[in-house]
């Protein structure tokens with residue numbers, strides 16, 4: 001099974017981890033347009049308010065840590081601009 005997920009963070013990273021737990025063989029790729037695959041949105045006001053000063057404290061996972069833990073290929077700075085299901089090739 002090959003799974004392509006558009007967007008990381010709460011929804012995308014959670015889905016990727018869940019699919020990996022259900023299927024050890026699946027090839028899972030996540031395309032995330034920002035540079036971050038998982039960060040604490042809820043902590044952003046504390047960063048803006050200087051309560052949290054180190055932005056790394058908001059970063060929960062990196063592409064490398066996610067790959068080593070879940071074997072998921074996290075492609076950051078990759079924006080999905082179109083999907084072409086009609087071009088899908090059957091194996």
Ligand SMILES: Cc1cc2nc3c(=O)[nH]c(=O)nc-3n(C[C@H](O)[C@H](O)[C@H](O)COP(=O)(O)OP(=O)(O)OC[C@H]3O[C@@H](n4cnc5c(N)ncnc54)[C@H](O)[C@@H]3O)c2cc1C
Pocket residue numbers: 006007008009010011012031032033034041042043044045078079080081
């Ligand atoms: C300031 C703030 C405080 C919050 N506080 C709380 C709280 O206390 N409790 C709570 O439960 N929730 C809170 N939330 C809400 C919570 O963070 C969101 O519900 C959650 O982040 C939603 O996650 P998501 O993955 O669905 O969407 P997002 O976090 O929006 O993630 C979607 C990702 O998809 C990427 N993406 C979108 N389109 C494309 C594309 N075409 N190609 C590639 N990548 C793409 C985006 O770059 C983004 O990283 C807060 C949010 C904010 C901003």
